[in-house]
Amino acid sequence: MFDDLPPDLARLLTLRVWHAMWLQRIDTKIADLQKREAEQEQGQKNRPQEPDWIVELGIGDGRPPIEVHVGGCYAAGKRRRPVPRDEARRLLTSGVRACTHCKPDTQLRILD
Numbered sequence: 001m002f003d004d005l006p007p008d009l010a011r012l013l014t015l016r017v018w019h020a021m022w023l024q025r026i027d028t029k030i031a032d033l034q035k036r037e038a039e040q041e042q043g044q045k046n047r048p049q050e051p052d053w054i055v056e057l058g059i060g061d062g063r064p065p066i067e068v069h070v071g072g073c074y075a076a077g078k079r080r081r082p083v084p085r086d087e088a089r090r091l092l093t094s095g096v097r098a099c100t101h102c103k104p105d106t107q108l109r110i111l112d
Contacts, residue, residue, distance in 0.1 A: 051082030053104065055091060065096050073102035 006012055051071040057063040057079040068088050069076040076099070083091070089108050092098055098105040 053083050053085060053088035054080045055083045055088070055096070056080045056099075065091055067097045067099055068092055068104045069099045070102040070104045070107060073099055075099055075101040 006015065054069040054071055054073065054076050055065045056067040056069060056077050058066045059079070063079065067076075068083075068091050069080070071082070085108070088104060089110065092105050092108065092110050098110075
């Protein structure tokens with residue numbers, strides 16, 4: 001039936017052990033990947049909703065606001081906090097710079 005297998009018992013048993021070890025490694029890898037995918041899906045479900053408006057904060061005492069962004073703007077820096085719509089409008093009308101990429105002043109209908 002299988003002519004390509006070794007003819008003696010010792011080599012057949014060794015081959016069986018090797019295959020069992022490989023199957024165990026493969027099963028372990030499959031389980032790890034399934035666990036990672038399940039964790040990623042759970043993380044996506046538990047991720048907080050992105051804010052509608054973001055204010056980028058400066059450096060130093062009090063961390064003054066330096067720029068207003070639409071939520072999800074790729075140009076927003078790491079020092080930021082979410083703000084409600086009314087505060088975003090107030091900041092823009094008080095002279096805080098609007099992001100030139102996402103243009104929050106246009107979306108909030110603030111004219112210069």
